[in-house]
Amino acid sequence: MKRAKTAAKPVVTSVNLEDIASKPLTKQQRDRIAALAALPDDRIDTGDIPEVAETTGWVHNPLYRPLTQSITIRLNAPDIAVARSLSKKKGLPYQTLIRNLLHEALEREVAREH
Numbered sequence: 001m002k003r004a005k006t007a008a009k010p011v012v013t014s015v016n017l018e019d020i021a022s023k024p025l026t027k028q029q030r031d032r033i034a035a036l037a038a039l040p041d042d043r044i045d046t047g048d049i050p051e052v053a054e055t056t057g058w059v060h061n062p063l064y065r066p067l068t069q070s071i072t073i074r075l076n077a078p079d080i081a082v083a084r085s086l087s088k089k090k091g092l093p094y095q096t097l098i099r100n101l102l103h104e105a106l107e108r109e110v111a112r113e114h
Contacts, residue, residue: 075098080094
């Protein structure tokens with residue numbers, strides 16, 4: 001009795017940005033970059049790039065997740081109690097609520113400076 005041949009498993013290779021960035025450029029790549037850098041702005045054809053006149057209706061990329069960093073911060077106990085109370089009403093973890101509030105406050109401060 002003959003055995004049925006099984007299909008070969010595809011070979012999966014992964015490359016990350018660090019691998020790509022760590023490879024040295026070839027002379028041809030360096031020459032092309034130098035030629036592009038030397039090109040004056042008025043010689044760059046931007047005719048195929050559409051003008052962006054209307055920005056309403058834009059949404060954030062739902063797949064984008066900003067890089068987070070774990071830190072330790074000391075907060076007043078009453079502030080934590082209020083955050084926990086509010087987070088229960090909103091159905092969020094209290095640390096998420098604090099992070100969102102901090103983010104909104106920072107955005108307001110940046111907007112004020114401009």
